[in-house]
Amino acid sequence: MHALGQRLRELRDQAGLTVRELAVRIGKTPGYVSKIETREEIPSPELLCQIAGTYGIAPDELLELAKKCQLDRTERDIESRNQSALSLFRKEKK
Protein backbone atom coordinates (compact mmCIF):
# COMPACT_ATOMS: atom_id res chain seq x y z
CA MET A 1 0.00 0.00 0.00
CA HIS A 2 1.57 3.35 -1.00
CA ALA A 3 1.32 6.61 0.92
CA LEU A 4 -1.52 7.93 -1.25
CA GLY A 5 -3.59 4.77 -0.79
CA GLN A 6 -2.99 4.84 2.94
CA ARG A 7 -4.06 8.50 3.19
CA LEU A 8 -7.16 7.89 1.08
CA ARG A 9 -8.15 4.99 3.31
CA GLU A 10 -7.66 7.14 6.41
CA LEU A 11 -9.87 9.84 4.91
CA ARG A 12 -12.53 7.30 3.98
CA ASP A 13 -12.51 5.82 7.48
CA GLN A 14 -12.82 9.30 8.98
CA ALA A 15 -15.76 10.06 6.71
CA GLY A 16 -17.35 6.71 7.69
CA LEU A 17 -17.79 5.58 4.10
CA THR A 18 -17.49 2.08 2.72
CA VAL A 19 -15.59 1.31 -0.49
CA ARG A 20 -18.87 0.83 -2.34
CA GLU A 21 -20.34 4.11 -1.09
CA LEU A 22 -17.24 6.04 -2.14
CA ALA A 23 -17.30 4.29 -5.53
CA VAL A 24 -20.90 5.41 -6.08
CA ARG A 25 -20.08 8.98 -5.06
CA ILE A 26 -17.12 9.32 -7.45
CA GLY A 27 -18.76 7.31 -10.24
CA LYS A 28 -16.20 4.50 -10.33
CA THR A 29 -16.35 0.78 -9.60
CA PRO A 30 -15.48 -0.62 -6.13
CA GLY A 31 -12.70 -2.53 -7.86
CA TYR A 32 -11.08 0.72 -8.98
CA VAL A 33 -11.29 2.19 -5.47
CA SER A 34 -9.65 -1.03 -4.17
CA LYS A 35 -6.88 -0.61 -6.72
CA ILE A 36 -6.23 2.97 -5.61
CA GLU A 37 -6.18 2.08 -1.93
CA THR A 38 -4.27 -1.20 -2.03
CA ARG A 39 -2.66 -1.78 -5.43
CA GLU A 40 -0.66 1.38 -6.01
CA GLU A 41 -2.97 2.69 -8.70
CA ILE A 42 -2.54 6.44 -9.07
CA PRO A 43 -5.75 8.19 -10.12
CA SER A 44 -5.91 11.15 -12.44
CA PRO A 45 -5.63 14.67 -10.95
CA GLU A 46 -9.28 15.33 -11.86
CA LEU A 47 -10.40 12.27 -9.91
CA LEU A 48 -8.24 13.25 -6.94
CA CYS A 49 -9.92 16.68 -6.92
CA GLN A 50 -13.30 14.94 -7.01
CA ILE A 51 -12.34 12.67 -4.09
CA ALA A 52 -11.05 15.66 -2.12
CA GLY A 53 -14.36 17.40 -2.79
CA THR A 54 -16.23 14.36 -1.45
CA TYR A 55 -14.29 14.59 1.80
CA GLY A 56 -14.49 18.38 1.90
CA ILE A 57 -10.73 18.98 1.95
CA ALA A 58 -8.35 20.91 -0.29
CA PRO A 59 -6.90 18.68 -3.05
CA ASP A 60 -3.31 19.99 -2.62
CA GLU A 61 -2.25 17.30 -0.15
CA LEU A 62 -3.59 14.46 -2.29
CA LEU A 63 -2.05 15.88 -5.46
CA GLU A 64 1.30 16.23 -3.72
CA LEU A 65 1.15 12.62 -2.50
CA ALA A 66 0.18 11.41 -5.99
CA LYS A 67 3.17 13.27 -7.45
CA LYS A 68 5.49 11.69 -4.88
CA CYS A 69 4.11 8.20 -5.58
CA GLN A 70 4.50 8.70 -9.32
CA LEU A 71 8.14 9.76 -8.86
CA ASP A 72 8.83 6.77 -6.59
CA ARG A 73 7.32 4.41 -9.13
CA THR A 74 9.35 5.92 -11.96
CA GLU A 75 12.53 5.57 -9.91
CA ARG A 76 11.73 1.92 -9.18
CA ASP A 77 11.05 1.28 -12.88
CA ILE A 78 14.36 2.81 -13.88
CA GLU A 79 16.16 0.79 -11.21
CA SER A 80 14.58 -2.51 -12.30
CA ARG A 81 15.34 -1.78 -15.98
CA ASN A 82 18.93 -1.00 -15.08
CA GLN A 83 19.16 -4.27 -13.21
CA SER A 84 17.72 -6.31 -16.07
CA ALA A 85 20.00 -4.56 -18.58
CA LEU A 86 22.98 -5.28 -16.35
CA SER A 87 22.09 -8.96 -15.96
CA LEU A 88 21.62 -9.25 -19.75
CA PHE A 89 25.00 -7.61 -20.29
CA ARG A 90 26.66 -10.06 -17.87
CA LYS A 91 24.99 -13.02 -19.55
CA GLU A 92 26.17 -11.86 -22.97
CA LYS A 93 29.69 -11.32 -21.65
CA LYS A 94 29.89 -14.96 -20.51
Next chain:
Amino acid sequence: MSTEGWARIGAPRVSTRQIIQMAENLIKDYVWATQPSLDLLTINFDHVYENYVYPKYEIVLNEQYDLGYDEMGKKILGEFDYENNTVYIDKALNARNSRRAFTCWHEVGGHAILQGDWLRGEWARIRGLRHLTTTDDAIDGRTESLLEQQANRFAAHAAAPSWFLRYVVRRVFDITRPVRYIGPTRYCLSVNRRTLYRQVYNVDELCRFMAEHIQWRFGGLSLESLGYRIAEDGYVIYLTRSAPRLRRVAPTATPWTTSLRQSALAESVF
Protein backbone atom coordinates in the same frame (compact mmCIF):
# COMPACT_ATOMS: atom_id res chain seq x y z
CA MET B 1 4.14 -16.74 16.46
CA SER B 2 4.75 -19.93 14.55
CA THR B 3 2.17 -22.34 13.23
CA GLU B 4 3.28 -24.92 15.81
CA GLY B 5 2.28 -22.50 18.55
CA TRP B 6 -1.12 -21.98 17.02
CA ALA B 7 -1.66 -25.71 16.64
CA ARG B 8 -1.89 -25.96 20.42
CA ILE B 9 -4.61 -23.31 20.56
CA GLY B 10 -7.05 -24.99 18.22
CA ALA B 11 -9.29 -23.62 15.53
CA PRO B 12 -12.79 -22.17 15.11
CA ARG B 13 -15.55 -24.74 15.37
CA VAL B 14 -16.76 -25.05 11.82
CA SER B 15 -17.41 -28.26 9.97
CA THR B 16 -15.78 -29.15 6.67
CA ARG B 17 -19.14 -28.78 4.99
CA GLN B 18 -19.59 -25.26 6.39
CA ILE B 19 -16.11 -24.25 5.21
CA ILE B 20 -16.82 -25.49 1.69
CA GLN B 21 -20.21 -23.77 1.70
CA MET B 22 -18.66 -20.47 2.81
CA ALA B 23 -15.94 -20.64 0.16
CA GLU B 24 -18.37 -21.45 -2.63
CA ASN B 25 -20.81 -18.76 -1.49
CA LEU B 26 -18.00 -16.20 -1.54
CA ILE B 27 -17.45 -16.88 -5.23
CA LYS B 28 -21.18 -16.98 -5.96
CA ASP B 29 -21.55 -13.56 -4.31
CA TYR B 30 -18.62 -12.26 -6.34
CA VAL B 31 -20.26 -13.50 -9.53
CA TRP B 32 -23.53 -11.93 -8.44
CA ALA B 33 -21.79 -8.60 -7.66
CA THR B 34 -19.82 -8.37 -10.89
CA GLN B 35 -22.25 -10.25 -13.13
CA PRO B 36 -19.91 -11.56 -15.80
CA SER B 37 -21.12 -13.98 -18.45
CA LEU B 38 -20.65 -17.56 -17.23
CA ASP B 39 -19.00 -18.47 -20.56
CA LEU B 40 -16.27 -15.91 -19.96
CA LEU B 41 -16.03 -16.21 -16.19
CA THR B 42 -12.57 -16.81 -14.81
CA ILE B 43 -11.89 -17.02 -11.10
CA ASN B 44 -8.83 -14.85 -10.76
CA PHE B 45 -7.71 -14.08 -7.21
CA ASP B 46 -6.74 -10.47 -7.94
CA HIS B 47 -10.03 -9.71 -9.62
CA VAL B 48 -12.06 -11.30 -6.83
CA TYR B 49 -9.98 -9.45 -4.24
CA GLU B 50 -10.33 -6.05 -5.86
CA ASN B 51 -13.97 -6.30 -6.80
CA TYR B 52 -15.45 -8.23 -3.94
CA VAL B 53 -13.16 -9.05 -1.01
CA TYR B 54 -11.67 -5.62 -0.36
CA PRO B 55 -14.93 -3.66 -0.76
CA LYS B 56 -16.72 -6.07 1.59
CA TYR B 57 -14.13 -7.12 4.19
CA GLU B 58 -11.55 -4.31 3.79
CA ILE B 59 -8.68 -6.77 4.20
CA VAL B 60 -5.46 -5.07 3.15
CA LEU B 61 -3.08 -7.10 1.00
CA ASN B 62 0.58 -6.14 1.11
CA GLU B 63 3.05 -7.81 -1.26
CA GLN B 64 6.01 -5.45 -0.93
CA TYR B 65 8.09 -7.13 1.76
CA ASP B 66 10.45 -10.05 2.01
CA LEU B 67 8.97 -11.96 4.96
CA GLY B 68 12.15 -13.86 5.75
CA TYR B 69 12.33 -17.20 7.55
CA ASP B 70 10.66 -18.63 10.63
CA GLU B 71 12.47 -20.08 13.67
CA MET B 72 12.65 -23.50 11.96
CA GLY B 73 14.42 -21.94 8.97
CA LYS B 74 11.45 -22.31 6.62
CA LYS B 75 10.63 -19.56 4.15
CA ILE B 76 7.59 -17.55 5.21
CA LEU B 77 5.22 -17.25 2.27
CA GLY B 78 2.44 -15.33 3.93
CA GLU B 79 1.45 -13.72 7.17
CA PHE B 80 -1.83 -12.53 8.61
CA ASP B 81 -1.86 -9.64 11.05
CA TYR B 82 -5.40 -10.04 12.35
CA GLU B 83 -5.23 -7.01 14.61
CA ASN B 84 -4.84 -4.70 11.60
CA ASN B 85 -6.73 -7.04 9.24
CA THR B 86 -3.72 -7.07 6.93
CA VAL B 87 -2.32 -9.94 4.90
CA TYR B 88 1.33 -9.96 3.87
CA ILE B 89 2.50 -12.09 0.94
CA ASP B 90 6.20 -12.57 0.35
CA LYS B 91 7.41 -10.47 -2.56
CA ALA B 92 9.17 -13.49 -4.07
CA LEU B 93 5.71 -14.90 -4.84
CA ASN B 94 5.14 -12.56 -7.76
CA ALA B 95 2.46 -12.90 -10.40
CA ARG B 96 4.52 -15.45 -12.34
CA ASN B 97 4.84 -17.81 -9.39
CA SER B 98 2.28 -20.60 -9.59
CA ARG B 99 2.03 -20.83 -5.80
CA ARG B 100 0.95 -17.24 -5.36
CA ALA B 101 -2.75 -17.76 -6.08
CA PHE B 102 -3.16 -20.57 -3.57
CA THR B 103 -1.10 -18.75 -0.92
CA CYS B 104 -3.22 -15.62 -1.39
CA TRP B 105 -6.43 -17.62 -1.09
CA HIS B 106 -5.02 -19.40 1.96
CA GLU B 107 -4.20 -16.14 3.72
CA VAL B 108 -7.03 -13.89 2.58
CA GLY B 109 -9.75 -16.52 2.36
CA GLY B 110 -8.77 -19.02 5.00
CA HIS B 111 -7.15 -16.94 7.72
CA ALA B 112 -8.69 -13.51 7.20
CA ILE B 113 -12.26 -14.24 6.09
CA LEU B 114 -12.89 -17.63 7.67
CA GLN B 115 -10.87 -17.34 10.88
CA GLY B 116 -10.38 -13.57 11.24
CA ASP B 117 -13.09 -12.92 13.83
CA TRP B 118 -12.15 -16.02 15.81
CA LEU B 119 -8.48 -15.02 15.80
CA ARG B 120 -9.32 -11.53 17.04
CA GLY B 121 -11.37 -13.10 19.83
CA GLU B 122 -8.49 -15.39 20.74
CA TRP B 123 -6.10 -12.47 20.68
CA ALA B 124 -8.24 -10.75 23.29
CA ARG B 125 -7.95 -13.90 25.41
CA ILE B 126 -4.30 -14.78 24.80
CA ARG B 127 -2.16 -11.69 24.56
CA GLY B 128 1.05 -11.76 22.57
CA LEU B 129 -0.01 -13.86 19.56
CA ARG B 130 -0.29 -11.23 16.90
CA HIS B 131 0.79 -12.78 13.61
CA LEU B 132 -0.08 -16.05 11.97
CA THR B 133 2.66 -17.10 9.58
CA THR B 134 2.39 -19.55 6.70
CA THR B 135 5.30 -21.60 5.40
CA ASP B 136 5.61 -24.34 2.79
CA ASP B 137 4.51 -26.97 5.30
CA ALA B 138 1.32 -25.11 6.15
CA ILE B 139 -0.04 -25.15 2.60
CA ASP B 140 0.87 -28.81 2.24
CA GLY B 141 -2.13 -31.15 2.36
CA ARG B 142 -0.48 -33.19 5.12
CA THR B 143 -0.25 -30.39 7.68
CA GLU B 144 -1.33 -31.34 11.18
CA SER B 145 -2.44 -27.89 12.26
CA LEU B 146 -6.23 -27.64 12.25
CA LEU B 147 -6.07 -23.90 11.53
CA GLU B 148 -4.00 -24.52 8.41
CA GLN B 149 -6.15 -27.47 7.34
CA GLN B 150 -9.24 -25.25 7.51
CA ALA B 151 -7.49 -22.47 5.59
CA ASN B 152 -6.31 -24.93 2.94
CA ARG B 153 -9.80 -26.33 2.49
CA PHE B 154 -11.28 -22.86 2.19
CA ALA B 155 -8.56 -21.85 -0.27
CA ALA B 156 -9.05 -24.94 -2.44
CA HIS B 157 -12.80 -24.47 -2.67
CA ALA B 158 -12.65 -20.71 -3.20
CA ALA B 159 -10.01 -21.01 -5.92
CA ALA B 160 -11.93 -23.78 -7.70
CA PRO B 161 -15.51 -24.08 -6.44
CA SER B 162 -17.26 -27.35 -7.22
CA TRP B 163 -20.16 -25.75 -9.10
CA PHE B 164 -17.81 -23.91 -11.44
CA LEU B 165 -15.46 -26.87 -11.81
CA ARG B 166 -18.44 -29.05 -12.81
CA TYR B 167 -19.52 -26.48 -15.39
CA VAL B 168 -16.02 -26.16 -16.87
CA VAL B 169 -15.25 -29.89 -16.90
CA ARG B 170 -18.53 -30.75 -18.62
CA ARG B 171 -18.06 -28.00 -21.14
CA VAL B 172 -14.44 -28.72 -22.03
CA PHE B 173 -14.25 -32.50 -21.77
CA ASP B 174 -17.82 -33.39 -22.64
CA ILE B 175 -17.85 -36.26 -20.15
CA THR B 176 -20.89 -37.83 -18.56
CA ARG B 177 -18.98 -40.10 -16.20
CA PRO B 178 -15.61 -39.95 -14.44
CA VAL B 179 -12.37 -40.70 -16.24
CA ARG B 180 -10.97 -43.99 -14.96
CA TYR B 181 -7.31 -44.42 -14.23
CA ILE B 182 -6.51 -48.04 -14.95
CA GLY B 183 -2.73 -47.88 -14.79
CA PRO B 184 0.14 -46.42 -16.81
CA THR B 185 -1.02 -46.34 -20.42
CA ARG B 186 -2.11 -44.02 -23.21
CA TYR B 187 -5.27 -42.07 -22.35
CA CYS B 188 -7.67 -40.44 -24.73
CA LEU B 189 -9.73 -37.38 -23.83
CA SER B 190 -12.18 -35.31 -25.79
CA VAL B 191 -11.05 -31.72 -25.27
CA ASN B 192 -13.20 -29.01 -26.82
CA ARG B 193 -14.50 -31.62 -29.31
CA ARG B 194 -10.99 -32.65 -30.31
CA THR B 195 -9.53 -36.00 -29.36
CA LEU B 196 -6.24 -35.79 -27.52
CA TYR B 197 -3.95 -38.65 -26.52
CA ARG B 198 -1.39 -38.63 -23.74
CA GLN B 199 0.88 -41.24 -22.25
CA VAL B 200 0.22 -41.11 -18.52
CA TYR B 201 2.25 -42.86 -15.84
CA ASN B 202 0.26 -42.11 -12.69
CA VAL B 203 -3.06 -40.74 -11.54
CA ASP B 204 -1.59 -37.30 -10.71
CA GLU B 205 -0.41 -36.95 -14.29
CA LEU B 206 -3.89 -37.78 -15.55
CA CYS B 207 -5.36 -35.10 -13.28
CA ARG B 208 -2.75 -32.60 -14.46
CA PHE B 209 -3.51 -33.53 -18.09
CA MET B 210 -7.13 -32.51 -17.48
CA ALA B 211 -6.09 -29.46 -15.43
CA GLU B 212 -3.91 -28.13 -18.28
CA HIS B 213 -6.97 -27.53 -20.43
CA ILE B 214 -9.02 -25.68 -17.85
CA GLN B 215 -6.28 -23.84 -15.97
CA TRP B 216 -6.98 -20.51 -17.70
CA ARG B 217 -10.42 -20.49 -16.08
CA PHE B 218 -8.88 -20.53 -12.61
CA GLY B 219 -6.50 -17.59 -12.99
CA GLY B 220 -3.03 -18.56 -11.88
CA LEU B 221 -3.90 -21.63 -9.82
CA SER B 222 -1.16 -24.25 -10.20
CA LEU B 223 -1.73 -27.47 -12.13
CA GLU B 224 -1.06 -29.46 -8.95
CA SER B 225 -3.78 -27.64 -6.97
CA LEU B 226 -6.27 -27.87 -9.81
CA GLY B 227 -5.43 -31.52 -10.43
CA TYR B 228 -6.03 -32.19 -6.74
CA ARG B 229 -9.46 -30.53 -6.96
CA ILE B 230 -10.31 -32.55 -10.07
CA ALA B 231 -9.51 -35.76 -8.21
CA GLU B 232 -11.27 -34.57 -5.06
CA ASP B 233 -14.51 -33.89 -6.92
CA GLY B 234 -14.39 -37.34 -8.48
CA TYR B 235 -13.73 -36.51 -12.13
CA VAL B 236 -10.89 -39.02 -12.09
CA ILE B 237 -11.33 -42.39 -10.43
CA TYR B 238 -8.32 -44.36 -9.32
CA LEU B 239 -9.50 -47.92 -9.79
CA THR B 240 -6.26 -49.65 -8.92
CA ARG B 241 -6.18 -48.16 -5.43
CA SER B 242 -9.64 -49.23 -4.34
CA ALA B 243 -10.93 -51.95 -6.59
CA PRO B 244 -12.92 -54.26 -4.39
CA ARG B 245 -15.46 -54.79 -7.15
CA LEU B 246 -12.92 -56.36 -9.46
CA ARG B 247 -11.41 -58.71 -6.91
CA ARG B 248 -12.45 -62.31 -7.18
CA VAL B 249 -13.88 -63.64 -3.96
CA ALA B 250 -14.56 -67.23 -2.99
CA PRO B 251 -18.27 -68.07 -3.39
CA THR B 252 -20.10 -68.38 -0.13
CA ALA B 253 -22.98 -70.70 0.51
CA THR B 254 -26.15 -68.67 0.38
CA PRO B 255 -29.58 -70.23 0.59
CA TRP B 256 -29.97 -69.47 -3.11
CA THR B 257 -26.74 -71.23 -4.20
CA THR B 258 -27.39 -74.08 -1.81
CA SER B 259 -30.80 -74.77 -3.27
CA LEU B 260 -29.35 -74.50 -6.79
CA ARG B 261 -26.66 -76.99 -5.94
CA GLN B 262 -29.19 -79.33 -4.38
CA SER B 263 -31.41 -79.20 -7.44
CA ALA B 264 -28.42 -79.86 -9.73
CA LEU B 265 -27.46 -82.78 -7.55
CA ALA B 266 -30.99 -84.07 -7.67
CA GLU B 267 -30.99 -83.87 -11.47
CA SER B 268 -27.73 -85.80 -11.73
CA VAL B 269 -29.08 -88.44 -9.42
CA PHE B 270 -32.22 -88.97 -11.42
